[in-house]
Amino acid sequence: AGGMPTRQRPIYALGLRLMAMLALSVMLLLVKLTGEHGIGLPETLFWRQFLPGIALLGWLAARGEIGRLYTKRPLIHARRALIGGLGMFLTLGVVQILPLAEATVLGFTAPIFAVLLAVVLLGEKVGLWRWTAVALGLIGIVIIAGPDRAHLPFSGLATGIGAAFMVALISIQLRDLGRTEEPVSIVFWFSAFCAPPMALFMLWTGLPHHDAAGWAMLGGIGATGLAAQLLMTAALRYGSVSSVIVMDYSQFGWATLWGWLVFAHVPPAQTWIGAPAIIAAGLIIAWREQVRGSAAGSRPPAA
Template structure:
């Protein structure tokens, strides 16, 4: 838009912001795993994960007199996105309560692979040799990590992790459509607004009296780190492109491995260390090809 100053590109600063976002996400997933061991039901954790950032975001907009930014002409599309996104969040946070943090995290990196396959099925995109190679490489990584031994990676956990990645990929297709007409802040707000009330119903069964100070601290920490991650990722994309900062996303595997070792005394087996680089390489190839395809092709819909 004419007359609007675009923020100057600061690639190193953007990389730092994206790295901090991955730290925040890894801490959030650590806290989710700890709440499960603390006896807090996952639906209740999801409720506070959505409610606290939603309240913070709406309060911030109200203080700035910018509540009008939340106006939308597509409430049904937001509701559909919330339905799919809520299921995706349930699987994404649920898998860390089933699997070790490192394995749960690396399975999440398969989302770009499913995004490519969904683009073929739902959008009719033509996929070239590079992206097909990345898909096959990523699938090989899953097979290696799964391995013949179910002791460290039970089938239910593997299915949940793959299901979570598939839902994230499906959500990315939805966000591509919403991004044509909606502001990012509106997308985030309406996701919380539609997801929180159904999740609140679970509070009738779980209740609140069983929480101690540690439980409340973990729930507040999940909301705070989730919101921090969203803000940091948004800020990173103000000062750098997706292609320039996405490499930092894979640092989350290192943080998950570190927290798993420090808190749960878990060290990933050899097959995880072999399969994880294959999945990460597949994601980087897909990101690179998306960047090449998008260069000089005009504005593209934002993603989250």
């Protein structure tokens, strides 16, 4: 399944990616609210995975298309779920430690780690432009971290950077899986492999009886998480990573807005100075990826 080439529709792909970022920002807002509501992170992770998996299964069963979930690469899906599950634990965990805007900006360091991983794992040659972007991104992190540990505790900083590293690692895996698997299959197997271990974690954390608000938040996390995954994966069917990734930075705007409206948090000056450096680094890397992609027929530049 998914072997047929898809016609590229760059503007449509940008729109899909923008909607994915809105859904993702709402999901992270709800994750932060569940933490304040006393709901344990393992339980939040379980419902985040279980609800989308069940929803997809029901949708495909109703259409008589369960066969679309068939895969010849179950071990690759399992490996992606192991790395993705750890990445999600860090990604959702950091928003419970840090303000939404700061947690989101740290996530933008993923392209920097993707460059470093491409060197280490894929043996890619990286030239001046991308090394400059890596340095610029690291400077941005240092500015945001700043001397004020009360604003950005080390645990939050480490969790956010760890989450970004895992996202970069997952992106390399998804590039491989996307060659043979449909988006719906990738999303389903991620849920199927991740939900059972999360259910076991709940034996330790307990499953408290939530009020209606708590269940509404958990349901919302499942729904917005599924929407974000499907929209992001679909965007990559109609446009390249380097062309749609610019929309990812809109998430900083949403996170800042939710942080202000819901938590009355306005990021300090150091965040507003460091964030553009990190975003610029990501855009330079995306631009170079596009240049290298268009030069693939000839000799790709090591930049």
